[in-house]
Amino acid sequence: MSVKELIKIEIEKMPESFLLEVYDFIQFLEIKEEKERLIRASHELSRKSFEKVWDNEEDAVYDSL
Numbered sequence: 374m375s376v377k378e379l380i381k382i383e384i385e386k387m388p389e390s391f392l393l394e395v396y397d398f399i400q401f402l403e404i405k406e407e408k409e410r411l412i413r414a415s416h417e418l419s420r421k422s423f424e425k426v427w428d429n430e431e432d433a434v435y436d437s438l
Contacts, residue, residue: 384395
């Protein structure tokens with residue numbers, strides 16, 4: 374049995390009053406994942422711009438620190 378199926382079984386047993394909390398937690402996890410995805414995307418988008426700043430002859434001496 375998959376984890377998804379086990380969760381469905383447990384949800385069916387829960388009182389209605391707990392379901393709002395479960396739903397809030399699911400929403401929290403989705404927002405957290407979206408935030409992490411946006412952070413990774415922004416890092417990737419800015420990487421090329423910063424390569425010019427970080428990888429240059431003038432600052433090569435700092436690479437060994």
